[in-house]
Amino acid sequence: MCESTAYILKDGKEELVFEGVDLLESSDDGVKMVDIFGEEKIIRAKVKRFSLLDHKIILEPN
Amino acid sequence: MCESTAYILKDGKEELVFEGVDLLESSDDGVKMVDIFGEEKIIRAKVKRFSLLDHKIILEPN
Numbered sequence: 001m002c003e004s005t006a007y008i009l010k011d012g013k014e015e016l017v018f019e020g021v022d023l024l025e026s027s028d029d030g031v032k033m034v035d036i037f038g039e040e041k042i043i044r045a046k047v048k049r050f051s052l053l054d055h056k057i058i059l060e061p062n
Numbered sequence: 063m064c065e066s067t068a069y070i071l072k073d074g075k076e077e078l079v080f081e082g083v084d085l086l087e088s089s090d091d092g093v094k095m096v097d098i099f100g101e102e103k104i105i106r107a108k109v110k111r112f113s114l115l116d117h118k119i120i121l122e123p124n
Contacts, residue, residue, distance in 0.1 A: 002064035002114040025111045047109045049087045052064040 003036050006057040008045055014058065017043065021057060031059060065098050068119040070107055076120065079105065083119060093121060 004021050007014035018041045023034040030044040045059035066083050069076035080103045085096040092106040107121035 002117065004114060022114050023112070024109075026109050047086075047088050050085070050112075052066060052084050052114075055064065 002052065002055065004050065004052075004055040004057050006033055006059060008043070008059045008061065009048065010061070017041070017059065024057065030062060033057075064114065064117065066112065066114075066117040066119050068095055068121060070105070070121045070123065071110065072123070079103070079121065086119065092124060095119075 005019045006017040006021050008017050018033050018035060020035040021033045022036050025032045026047055030042055031046065032040060032042045034040050044062045046062055048060040049058040050056060067081045068079040068083050070079050080095050080097060082097040083095045084098050087094045088109055092104055093108060094102060094104045096102050106124045108124055110122045111120040112118065
């Protein structure tokens with residue numbers, strides 16, 4: 001029940017990237033996220049902020 | 063109810079850093095975490111992984 005929604009900052013605005021994120025792994029290449037259905041998404045970004053209260057992950061481009 | 067526990071990887075082992083984390087903010091300098099009581103902790107590290115299922119944040123030294 002703690003899955004979160006990931007957004008990426010573009011021109012100061014939050015753009016939806018992925019919903020229902022259960023797992024996030026970060027490397028030099030980018031960020032891999034896995035959602036509650038096991039689907040994966042990898043994007044060239046890094047974690048800027050996340051709030052477990054708001055269930056919100058904010059990424060920024062690498 | 064989604065607050066998580068943060069660990070840092072040291073010599074491949076997870077060392078407890080901070081419990082009850084509600085908010086995490088990452089910058090070039092390190093990671094700032096705020097717990098459910100509003101207490102803050104800043105450490106020189108970056109986010110390696112987090113699991114919203116396990117309520118676990120894994121950091122690695124910068």
